[in-house]
Amino acid sequence: MWLYLMGLIGLYYLLRWYRERQVVSNLRDKYIFITGCDSGFGNLLARQLDLRGLRVLAGCLTEQGAEQLRNQTSNRLETVILDVTQTENISTVTQWVKERVGDRGLWGLVNNAGIALPLAPNEWMTKQDFMKILDVNLLGVIEVTLSLLPLVRKAKGRVVNVASIMGRLSLLGGGYCISKYGVEAFSDSLRRELFPFGVKVAVIEPGFFKTGITDKEKHVQNLRKIWDQTSPEVKKAYNKKFLDSYIKYTGTMDKMCESNLSLVTDCMEHALTACYPRTRYSAGWDAKLVYLPMSYLPTALVDTMVYLNSPSPVKAQ
Numbered sequence: 151m152w153l154y155l156m157g158l159i160g161l162y163y164l165l166r167w168y169r170e171r172q173v174v175s176n177l178r179d180k181y182i183f184i185t186g187c188d189s190g191f192g193n194l195l196a197r198q199l200d201l202r203g204l205r206v207l208a209g210c211l212t213e214q215g216a217e218q219l220r221n222q223t224s225n226r227l228e229t230v231i232l233d234v235t236q237t238e239n240i241s242t243v244t245q246w247v248k249e250r251v252g253d254r255g256l257w258g259l260v261n262n263a264g265i266a267l268p269l270a271p272n273e274w275m276t277k278q279d280f281m282k283i284l285d286v287n288l289l290g291v292i293e294v295t296l297s298l299l300p301l302v303r304k305a306k307g308r309v310v311n312v313a314s315i316m317g318r319l320s321l322l323g324g325g326y327c328i329s330k331y332g333v334e335a336f337s338d339s340l341r342r343e344l345f346p347f348g349v350k351v352a353v354i355e356p357g358f359f360k361t362g363i364t365d366k367e368k369h370v371q372n373l374r375k376i377w378d379q380t381s382p383e384v385k386k387a388y389n390k391k392f393l394d395s396y397i398k399y400t401g402t403m404d405k406m407c408e409s410n411l412s413l414v415t416d417c418m419e420h421a422l423t424a425c426y427p428r429t430r431y432s433a434g435w436d437a438k439l440v441y442l443p444m445s446y447l448p449t450a451l452v453d454t455m456v457y458l459n460s461p462s463p464v465k466a467q
């Protein structure tokens with residue numbers, strides 16, 4: 151009986167493995183547009199897809215980032231300046247993409263651009279702090295998608311949205327987790343709506359990786375700046391000792407970051423090139439073994455685990 155069951159499970163994984171290895175044809179004719187290619191995952195993905203022969207259209211925030219990328223890639227790859235918070239910029243870039251892809255349409259849209267700061271306990275922040283992140287990480291994703299969707303539909307292509315494992319488990323205050331939960335929700339409704347048009351939507355959920363977004367110094371500076379701006383009442387409730395332990399805790403998170411970014415870009419590449427892409431990709435061992443399982447645990451248990459493992463104003467008294 152057990153042997154029979156094990157055989158069935160083995161067969162299921164074998165079939166799944168075989169199915170997931172099927173690659174779409176004519177990759178060299180396919181256009182992929184990626185946001186946030188100056189650094190990190192976006193930059194590596196642009197180089198990786200270029201090497202594989204796809205036609206990469208790379209959105210960069212700065213001319214310096216664009217120039218560096220062009221110097222590292224083939225003539226096939228083209229760059230354009232895109233700030234995902236600027237509606238007019240998005241319209242101009244959409245026209246630029248349309249001129250390049252023509253009747254073929256856009257095979258892949260990768261919404262990768264994102265920011266993590268300001269990040270601190272909720273009560274330390276203002277509405278503007280929340281809006282800053284939501285503007286890039288959520289409204290930016292939505293507006294770029296809505297603008298480029300007709301071109302993706304034409305190609306019966308793919309939308310790949312970079313969320314985070316923090317879009318499944320809210321461990322951080324501020325706009326970051328909220329924005330990533332929003333990306334998950336947007337992607338779910340989009341996937342269901344676009345299914346009849348033959349467009350597939352995938353979500354990437356990385357754990358913690360060493361990129362610009364997780365830079366320890368930037369996080370510490372941000373914490374000090376926000377603390378200085380908080381009201382005397384908040385300062386009294388949390389106290390300086392808590393700030394110090396929070397800064398120390400932020401420093402330890404840096405050590406947990408994985409430096410092999412291709413664990414993430416390989417998932418993005420699979421979502422763009424496989425005949426049968428997954429709906430969700432969790433990238434990194436911390437995401438797979440810690441955060442994703444934690445997200446299925448009872449809330450009270452997760453709350454206790456978080457309380458025991460993170461600094462608290464009461465413990466710091």
Ligand SMILES: NC(=O)c1ccc[n+]([C@@H]2O[C@H](COP(=O)([O-])OP(=O)(O)OC[C@H]3O[C@@H](n4cnc5c(N)ncnc54)[C@H](OP(=O)(O)O)[C@@H]3O)[C@@H](O)[C@H]2O)c1
Nearest residue numbers: 186188189190191233234263264314356358359361362363
């Ligand atoms: N690293 C992680 O641990 C991790 C984990 C989960 C999810 N993610 C997500 O992965 C994505 C990529 O981040 P990353 O880790 O590769 O960090 P990164 O190196 O900082 O890359 C983010 C990119 O987005 C660009 N960007 C920032 N604001 C923008 C705007 N308004 N318009 C267009 N581009 C903008 C940045 O440009 P500048 O460099 O010029 O600012 C940068 O090139 C983000 O969505 C992030 O939330 C990262």
